[in-house]
Structures are given as C-alpha cells and as structure tokens.
Amino acid sequence: MIKNKYPIERRYINKRQNVRPGTRLVSGTPGFLVAHDTGNPGATADNHFNYFQTLINRSASAQVFIDDKKILEIIPTGTGPDPAERAWHVLYNVTTDNKLYGDDANDIALGVELCYGGKINTLDAYKRFVWYLAYCCDMWKLNPLTHIPSHKQLDPTRKSDVDQALKTIGKTLKDLLYDVAREMQEEPAVIVAPTVVQLPANVAQTLIDDYVSPAWFAAREVGDSVGTLHLHNLANNLRLAACIPLQPGSVAPFTQLPKSNVQELVFRWLSPGWMAAKVKGDKTAMSFYNNTANHLRAAAGMPKE
Numbered sequence: 077m078i079k080n081k082y083p084i085e086r087r088y089i090n091k092r093q094n095v096r097p098g099t100r101l102v103s104g105t106p107g108f109l110v111a112h113d114t115g116n117p118g119a120t121a122d123n124h125f126n127y128f129q130t131l132i133n134r135s136a137s138a139q140v141f142i143d144d145k146k147i148l149e150i151i152p153t154g155t156g157p158d159p160a161e162r163a164w165h166v167l168y169n170v171t172t173d174n175k176l177y178g179d180d181a182n183d184i185a186l187g188v189e190l191c192y193g194g195k196i197n198t199l200d201a202y203k204r205f206v207w208y209l210a211y212c213c214d215m216w217k218l219n220p221l222t223h224i225p226s227h228k229q230l231d232p233t234r235k236s237d238v239d240q241a242l243k244t245i246g247k248t249l250k251d252l253l254y255d256v257a258r259e260m261q262e263e264p265a266v267i268v269a270p271t272v273v274q275l276p277a278n279v280a281q282t283l284i285d286d287y288v289s290p291a292w293f294a295a296r297e298v299g300d301s302v303g304t305l306h307l308h309n310l311a312n313n314l315r316l317a318a319c320i321p322l323q324p325g326s327v328a329p330f331t332q333l334p335k336s337n338v339q340e341l342v343f344r345w346l347s348p349g350w351m352a353a354k355v356k357g358d359k360t361a362m363s364f365y366n367n368t369a370n371h372l373r374a375a376a377g378m379p380k381e
Contacts, residue, residue, distance in 0.1 A: 077214050077260045081207050086149045086156050087125060094135040094164075095128050096151050101160045103184035105216050106153070108177050108223040109209055110165060110187050110230065111252065112138060113241030118194020121148035137163040138187030140208065144200035147208050153186050155215065163187050165227070172230045181230060186212065192241040199245050206252065210259035220256040272332050275375035279368055280318035284311045287345045313337050317375045333375040342369050 091098040101107075114124060121141035128137050128150060139151040139161075154160035165187030166173060166180070173181040181187070190205045192198040213220045226249050227235045239249060247255075288311045295303035312322055316331035346365045353361035370380040 077210055077262055078207075078264050079211065079214070082147055082204050084147050084149060084155060084208070086152070086158075088152065088158075089125065089129045089137075089150045092132075095131055095137040097162055099162050101154075101162060101184055102179070104159070106160055106186045106212065106218075107179070107184040108181075108218065108225065109212055110181050110185050111190070111205075111209070111224050111226045111238040111249070112165060112187055113190040113192055113237040114141070115237055115240070117192060118196060120191055120196065121146050124148075124189070124191070125150050135164045138165040138189045139163045140186065140188045141191060142189065142201055142205045142208055143191035144197040144204070147204050153212075155212065160186065166230050167234075170231045172232075173225075176225065176230075188212075190238055190241050192244060198241065202242075202245055202247065206255045206259050209252075209256045213256065214260055220260065221253050224253055224256065270374070270377050270379050272377040273374045274319060274330055275314065275317040275333060275371055277318040277320055279371045280314040280320060283341060283345075283368070284314055287341070288314070310337055310340070332377060333372065335376045335378060338369075338372045338376045338378060341372055346372075 089096050116124075119127075121143045124141045125148060131137075137151060139149060139153045141148050141150060149155070151163050152158035152161045162182055163186075164182055166182055166185075168180055168182065173179070173185070177184065188205070188209060191201055209220065209224055212218065213223065218224075226239060227237045228239050229249075238252070242248060242252060288307055292304055292307040292311070295307060313331070313333060314320075314337070315322055316328055317333035319328045319330050321328040346369045350362055350365035350369075353359075353365065373380055
C-alpha cells in the first residue's frame, strides 16, 4: 500500500484517568480496530482534541480523529514512536467484543473516529479514514474484513456509528471494509524513465546533410553569427549522440542529445516534412519522418510518439 499517502499528526491530550489513563494496551500492539463516527456533525479533529483535553465530568475518549484536513492521534496508537495506550471508546459491560476478539476493545483495540457533516467534506474525510485503517491493518497484519467492527456491531442497542456517518455519503460498513482492503492493495505509481539509446549514425548524418548544414550556410550568407554558432553546435550534438568523432582519428564518447535539440529538429523540419508527405499521401515518407523523430527522442531519453 502507499504508506505516505497522508501525514499523521500526533498531538496528545494530557494524561487523566477519565480520558487518557496512560496505560498500555494489554495486547501490546492493537488486536483490532473499532470504526466510530463522532456523532457530532461539523466538529473537526481539532475540536475533539480540545473537547477531550478539557473533559472532566465523564469517562470517554478515542485514540484517533479524522476529518477532511487531517488525521489526528490524540492518544498514542503505536503508529509512531510511542506504544499504544488505552482509550475509553466501548463500554466494558458490553460483551460482544469479548466474544469476537477474546477481550475488551478498550484493552486491545484502537478507537478510530470519522468526523463528518457541517462544513467538513465527508468524502475527503472518508478517504483519510479508509487509508488510516488500511495503514494500521498493514502495520499489524490485521484482516480488514474481520478486524474492523463498527461501534454499532459491538453495542447495537445503544450505538449507530459508524453507519450514520457513512450513510451521509452513500456508503455502508461493507463498502468501508472493501475500500480498506482495496487501499491495502494500492501500489505507488512507478515512473520508469525511457532508456537513452545511441542515435544511429546514418540518421545523424542525414539530418546534418539535409537540414542543419543548409541552414548553417543560409545563416552565414546573411551574416547571422549567432545562428551559425547554434547550428554548428546542433550538428556536433547530433554527432556526439551518434558517437561520430568530431575530429578525424578521435574517439567520440556517447552523449545524450539535449531535448531542446530534439524539439527544434522535429518542429522546424520533421513535422513540416511529415505534413507535406501526408498531403501527398506518401506513406513511405511519413514513416521516414516519424521514425527519424522517434530516433531523436530515444537519444534524448524522451518517450516515443
């Protein structure tokens, strides 16, 4: 999966028994993940940090809050340098988690909260939510189809999250789990640079004889010293790209053809020649111009067309 797709911000609330007891998960690393939503439409991850930082009258918390702008860990999860700690996100007297996973969610699981609604772009928040769950599953070798229960599944008589938030964007819990599985399978795009190859000597010489040299003589006739110098260098660049010695008896090292030379040769001479051949219906000439252009592109490390 793409492990650096989104940044993870770690800003922890103060240790207090009712929100962050500061004790480690008994399982060490998380044994499963509970998918929550905040039930508080419009409240951001930062809003929830501030809420739990000052909460004094009840016991409640979760490790992670995700909105459309950030993934915020307010209690250590183990994704960073700090070991995973408990949070109070599922009631202890609900036994579904024990039956499914052998222990209480607060002791062995992370609570991951999706922020939604109001001015929050819920779809963007959902994308971060999916990625974070996938990131955790990948890190701790969890199966997303079996190890991401919703809060509603663990406490169905009281809770409706994460389903209530998913419904606002036309998603279901099943969609979420399959999206997490797909996210785990996503691979970074690999851009392979085209291989730079030597320009065929006959192609280089033809270009010099048919186009560059006549243009050099024309520039000299009108006293264009800048033009003659440029065309002289262009011819030498073609020779070096084809390993043609610049001086008799010398050895010419291979030199990649500058992309600017390719563009000039193609647009100044080859493209007009190709268009004229097309008007005449001369497919042989069209093929010649096209192949010559692609030889030049290959010698400059550019993709063929």
